[in-house]
Amino acid sequence: MTFLEILPLLMFGTLALFIFTGYPVAFVLGGVGLGFALFGDLIGEFRYMQFFSLPLRIYGGTMENMVLVAIPMFIFMGTMLEKSRVAEDLLYTLQILTRRLPGGLALSVTIMGTILAATTGIIGASVVLMTLMALPVMIQRGYSIPLATGTIAASGTLGILIPPSIMLVIMADLLSISVGDLFVGAVIPGFMLSGFYLLYILGIGLVRPAAAPPLPADVGPDSHGELAILVIRSFIPPVLLIVFVLGSIFGGFATPTEAAGVGAVGATLLALANGRLTYRTLREVCVRSAVTGGMLFGIFIGATCFSFVFKSLHGDRTIIDLVQSIGLGPWGVLIALMALVFVLGFFFDWIEITLIVLPVFAPIVALLDFGAHIPVRTDVLYWFAILLAVNLQTSFLTPPFGFALFYMKGVAPPEVRIQDIYRGIVPFVLLQLIGLGLVMAFPELTLWLPRVLLN
Amino acid sequence: MLSLLKISDALSAFVVAIGRLASWLFVPLAAIIMIDVVWRVWVGSNPALTSSWFHRNIGSTKLQEMEWHLHAALFLLAIGFTYLKDGHVRVEIVRERMRPRLRAWIELLGCLLFVLTYCYILLDFGIDFAQRSYRTNEISNAMTGLSERWIIKSMLPLCFVLLALSAISVALRHLVYLFGPPELRRRSGQFVEVDHLAEMKQETEEEIAAYQAALRKNETGRAKGP
Numbered sequence: 197m198t199f200l201e202i203l204p205l206l207m208f209g210t211l212a213l214f215i216f217t218g219y220p221v222a223f224v225l226g227g228v229g230l231g232f233a234l235f236g237d238l239i240g241e242f243r244y245m246q247f248f249s250l251p252l253r254i255y256g257g258t259m260e261n262m263v264l265v266a267i268p269m270f271i272f273m274g275t276m277l278e279k280s281r282v283a284e285d286l287l288y289t290l291q292i293l294t295r296r297l298p299g300g301l302a303l304s305v306t307i308m309g310t311i312l313a314a315t316t317g318i319i320g321a322s323v324v325l326m327t328l329m330a331l332p333v334m335i336q337r338g339y340s341i342p343l344a345t346g347t348i349a350a351s352g353t354l355g356i357l358i359p360p361s362i363m364l365v366i367m368a369d370l371l372s373i374s375v376g377d378l379f380v381g382a383v384i385p386g387f388m389l390s391g392f393y394l395l396y397i398l399g400i401g402l403v404r405p406a407a408a409p410p411l412p413a414d415v416g417p418d419s420h421g422e423l424a425i426l427v428i429r430s431f432i433p434p435v436l437l438i439v440f441v442l443g444s445i446f447g448g449f450a451t452p453t454e455a456a457g458v459g460a461v462g463a464t465l466l467a468l469a470n471g472r473l474t475y476r477t478l479r480e481v482c483v484r485s486a487v488t489g490g491m492l493f494g495i496f497i498g499a500t501c502f503s504f505v506f507k508s509l510h511g512d513r514t515i516i517d518l519v520q521s522i523g524l525g526p527w528g529v530l531i532a533l534m535a536l537v538f539v540l541g542f543f544f545d546w547i548e549i550t551l552i553v554l555p556v557f558a559p560i561v562a563l564l565d566f567g568a569h570i571p572v573r574t575d576v577l578y579w580f581a582i583l584l585a586v587n588l589q590t591s592f593l594t595p596p597f598g599f600a601l602f603y604m605k606g607v608a609p610p611e612v613r614i615q616d617i618y619r620g621i622v623p624f625v626l627l628q629l630i631g632l633g634l635v636m637a638f639p640e641l642t643l644w645l646p647r648v649l650l651n
Numbered sequence: 652m653l654s655l656l657k658i659s660d661a662l663s664a665f666v667v668a669i670g671r672l673a674s675w676l677f678v679p680l681a682a683i684i685m686i687d688v689v690w691r692v693w694v695g696s697n698p699a700l701t702s703s704w705f706h707r708n709i710g711s712t713k714l715q716e717m718e719w720h721l722h723a724a725l726f727l728l729a730i731g732f733t734y735l736k737d738g739h740v741r742v743e744i745v746r747e748r749m750r751p752r753l754r755a756w757i758e759l760l761g762c763l764l765f766v767l768t769y770c771y772i773l774l775d776f777g778i779d780f781a782q783r784s785y786r787t788n789e790i791s792n793a794m795t796g797l798s799e800r801w802i803i804k805s806m807l808p809l810c811f812v813l814l815a816l817s818a819i820s821v822a823l824r825h826l827v828y829l830f831g832p833p834e835l836r837r838r839s840g841q842f843v844e845v846d847h848l849a850e851m852k853q854e855t856e857e858e859i860a861a862y863q864a865a866l867r868k869n870e871t872g873r874a875k876g877p
Contacts, residue, residue, distance in 0.1 A: 214765075215742050216742055216744070216745045217745070217746070217757045217761070218741045218742060218743060218745060218746025218749065218754065218757065219741065219757055219758065219761040219765065220734065220739030220740065220741055220761075221739070221740050221741065221742065222730075222739050222740070223734075223739070223761060223765045223766050223769065224761075224765060226765065226766075226769040227761075227764060227765025227766065227768060227769050228765075230768055230769055230772050231764075231765075231768065234768075247772055247775070247776050248776055250772075250773065250776060251773070251776050251777045251780035251807055252780070254807060255780070255804065255807065258723070258726075259719065259722075259723035259727075259803065259806075259807070260719055260723070261719065262715065262718070262719055264719075264722065265680075265684075265718050265719055265722040268677065268680065268722055268725060268726065269680070269681060269684065272677050272681065281858075281862050284859065284862045284866075288866070320851075321851070324848075324851050324852065324855055325855055328852065328855045328856055328859055329855075329859055450688060453684070453718070454684055454687070454688050456684075457680070457681050457683075457684025457685055457688070457718075458684065458685060458688055460677075460681040460684075461681050461682070461684075461685045464681070478678075479674075481677075482674040482675055482677045482678070483670075483671060483674045485674070485677055486670065486673065486674035486677070486725065486726075486729040486732065486733075487729065487732070487733045487736050487738035488738070489725065489726045489729055490670075490726055490729030490730045490732060490733030490738060490739075491733050491738050491739050491740055492726075493726035493727075493729075493730065494730045494733060494734075494739055495739075495740065497730070498769075501769070501773075543742060543744055544742060545740060547740060548740065548742075597744075602743075602744070603848065606848035606849075606852070607848060607851070607852040607855075
């Protein structure tokens with residue numbers, strides 16, 4: 197390999213090095229990308245004037261892009277739901293509804309994770325929220341600590357997979373596929389995983405009742421009437437909102453962007469109905485959503501600069517040549533990519549991973565041909581995106597590094613030892629791997645529902 | 652040193668004020684999407700509305716273009732603001748174990764080498780990009796779209812002006828932290844002496860406590876009732 201062929205790979209090395217300094221990823225991406233361009237200018241591989249098309253790229257890719265408008269709206273919706281304390285209400289109600297079941301509290305946490313997968317889906321934040329909300333209660337009720345932490349970490353990361361998920365919007369945009377179809381494709385794998393968790397918890401509750409004791413019978417309202425009011429007040433509205441948002445996309449009535457906007461308004465009305473919408477709350481939700489959006493799009497623009505320079509230095513050809521010279525075949529390439537992403541998931545949130553890795557590898561993925569395993573070539577990208585999502589979620593949970601575990605340990609009460617967290621997550625990681633294997637072996641799990649629903 | 656800190660504070664206050672103002676754009680953005688959807692459904696059920704003033708002069712194309720305009724303005728004006736709020740993702744795994752002084756050095760060099768270079772190049776080409784649009788009086792490609800494309804296009808260089816100002820503010824702050832007198836360290840160290848996780852934990856715990864207090868109040872209220 198010549199030096200010029202190594203140069204793009206060197207870009208990745210430098211990027212990795214500087215990212216670990218802890219300086220914001222968005223700026224490292226931009227700085228390293230443009231730094232290499234200036235270096236390329238020195239050695240005659242890049243001309244300064246080529247930057248001319250960079251603003252056009254940013255404009256066309258991130259600004260003038262209707263699909264991405266869904267992102268700030270979903271962020272706003274999630275932040276509003278969180279700020280108006282819908283999550284707490286939901287957990288409280290679920291706890292009471294499942295109080296007679298073995299492992300009821302753990303089941304509630306999983307169901308809440310599934311329903312509120314809508315919240316912004318930034319892994320760090322959602323794991324912190326779920327841990328602080330549910331873990332003290334579970335410990336106080338005498339739950340086994342590994343079971344409690346495992347349930348929370350697994351359910352808290354489910355949000356990236358279950359629609360509406362910001363990650364899926366970004367993946368669809370980067371792979372140039374339809375957001376709506378990808379959302380529909382994620383439904384069965386997502387609910388399958390959540391179903392696995394529920395079955396596992398129920399099983400533990402039956403076999404080892406001491407690990408997951410039921411709530412005392414006097415918790416919650418006494419009469420059925422009061423219970424019904426509680427359910428109607430705190431359970432039905434958010435569920436309806438999510439069903440409405442997803443239903444309008446799945447039914448083909450609205451684009452994901454429109455559904456997200458309507459969802460944002462809906463969440464605001466929900467807060468208003470709960471009497472929790474004050475001027476201060478609205479301002480806080482706006483500011484916090486703006487910071488989340490600024491963070492996401494900061495990386496978006498940084499990654500645009502980085503991959504622009506990477507491509508200008510013929511990095512995409514280097515990568516394709518490299519992959520072809522190894523001669524892995526479609527399955528080999530797929531597994532190598534999955535392994536790469538899995539390792540990255542130990543250190544990074546999905547934002548950096550998808551925005552850095554996908555632009556570089558999307559051309560390779562688009563070339564993959566799985567023959568009879570996936571007869572329609574365009575379906576490969578949908579299947580790939582779902583595999584990537586499940587893979588990422590698994591990676592967040594895998595000891596010793598798992599991104600979600602790092603956050604969990606950081607905020608858990610001191611009596612929770614890291615060994616407990618590791619021990620508790622093992623069964624869930626196994627369930628994840630089963631799920632991943634199933635989606636890999638049976639692409640229909642992803643492809644069937646979009647076909648029947650949207651055709 | 653104190654004057655450097657004051658300059659830093661002033662720059663920061665300016666960028667934060669713009670960011671806070673821009674964050675309100677969420678409200679018109681959500682409202683416009685809502686209006687667009689509702690109007691389309693309404694027109695669908697009542698074809699007579701196609702001859703109305705609103706449909707002929709505003710219509711779906713303008714609304715949808717307005718949507719991405721607002722979205723783009725929102726995040727472009729928020730990027731610098733996010734830096735000052737320390738909201739940009741960092742990889743904490745190594746940083747967690749660093750001494751504050753090392754963190755401060757990284758922050759200072761990062762601002763100078765990465766952000767300011769980044770801003771310089773994007774301003775160099777971004778200003779030209781917006782000016783071209785202004786000179787050619789660029790309008791939407793769609794027949795019924797919005798005119799005056801230069802407004803949204805000039806948000807791009809504006810974004811990098813704001814980002815450069817925030818980077819200067821952060822750099823000055825860390826200059827004071829590294830070389831200034833110890834008594835200014837507390838005021839200049841909010842980036843490097845803060846444990847993000849602990850901060851996040853505290854915020855969330857406060858919210859949960861407030862919720863539980865409200866719940867208890869509610870329950871005792873009910874118990875006292877008839």
